[in-house]
Amino acid sequence: xxxxxxxxxxxxxxxxxxxxxxxxxxxxxxxxxxxxxxxxxxxxxxxxxxxxxxxxxxxxxxxxxxxxxxxxxxxxxxxxxxxxxxxxxxxxxxxxxxxxxxxxxxxxxxxxxxxxxxxxxxxxxxxxxxxxxxxxxxxxxxxxxxxxxxxxxxxxxxxxxxxxxxxxxxxxxxxxxxxxxxxxxxxxxxxxxxxxxxxxxxxxxxxxxxxxxxxxxxxxxxxxxxxxxxxxxxxxxxxxxxxxxxxxxxxxxxxxx
Ligand code: PAF
Numbered sequence: 001x002x003x004x005x006x007x008x009x010x011x012x013x014x015x016x017x018x019x020x021x022x023x024x025x026x027x028x029x030x031x032x033x034x035x036x037x038x039x040x041x042x043x044x045x046x047x048x049x050x051x052x053x054x055x056x057x058x059x060x061x062x063x064x065x066x067x068x069x070x071x072x073x074x075x076x077x078x079x080x081x082x083x084x085x086x087x088x089x090x091x092x093x094x095x096x097x098x099x100x101x102x103x104x105x106x107x108x109x110x111x112x113x114x115x116x117x118x119x120x121x122x123x124x125x126x127x128x129x130x131x132x133x134x135x136x137x138x139x140x141x142x143x144x145x146x147x148x149x150x151x152x153x154x155x156x157x158x159x160x161x162x163x164x165x166x167x168x169x170x171x172x173x174x175x176x177x178x179x180x181x182x183x184x185x186x187x188x189x190x191x192x193x194x195x196x197x198x199x200x201x202x203x204x205x206x207x208x209x210x211x212x213x214x215x216x217x218x219x220x221x222x223x224x225x226x227x228x229x230x231x232x233x234x235x236x237x238x239x240x241x242x243x244x245x246x247x248x249x250x251x252x253x254x255x256x257x
Pocket of ligand 1: 028029030056058061128131132150153
């Protein structure tokens with residue numbers, strides 16, 4: 001696996017491969033890789049000649065500086081996992097490389113980004129959409145892979161690709177869960193053993209409650225601080241805090257629940 005930190009080096013590599021007709025899949029990540037990321041990687045490896053994984057803890061999508069400071073960054077073990085999975089390229093850019101403008105230029109979506117995650121994390125989706133646009137431009141990939149766990153993010157990224165006529169196809173991939181139902185997340189490593197034991201009740205409540213209000217009540221009774229539980233079309237979207245850790249999840253509504 002070739003690891004790039006400098007954009008011109010990556011661009012030269014990609015130009016040569018594109019000229020040779022070699023297809024590319026991009027898996028954008030913030031590192032702290034787990035089985036959820038690896039499922040995106042495997043899908044990309046299946047569907048493309050080559051796979052590029054980006055690892056960048058994007059500061060502009062963190063509205064809370066303590067959350068950013070606590071975000072795990074095990075770079076060497078991440079790279080080892082990617083090598084083992086058979087990934088061809090990793091790109092690990094520095095902050096000033098991705099933000100030469102100091103974030104003076106940004107992508108702002110003015111409607112759907114204001115609800116749910118956006119309402120609780122002001123500016124979060126401006127940061128996400130801005131960095132995703134940069135990564136898509138840099139990667140020059142045929143397909144880019146995003147997890148359905150971040151449902152709102154996936155919808156907004158699809159909207160971004162459409163609004164700006166981006167040539168990369170956006171591929172959504174199913175949420176990967178532990179056997180007890182907890183959606184895999186880099187943040188799960190920050191749960192204490194007691195919190196980890198209680199955490200699966202989050203998913204259980206979303207699936208079992210007949211309404212969003214009843215799910216909220218069940219979660220509050222179970223000791224979760226609820227940011228939101230909302231039904232939107234055929235999805236129930238939710239975010240809670242357990243101890244100091246924020247968890248998000250979503251489930252389909254209706255017959256396929
Ligand atoms: O889902 C994530 O890990 C991040 O939001 C992403 C898409 C890599 C952008 O920083």
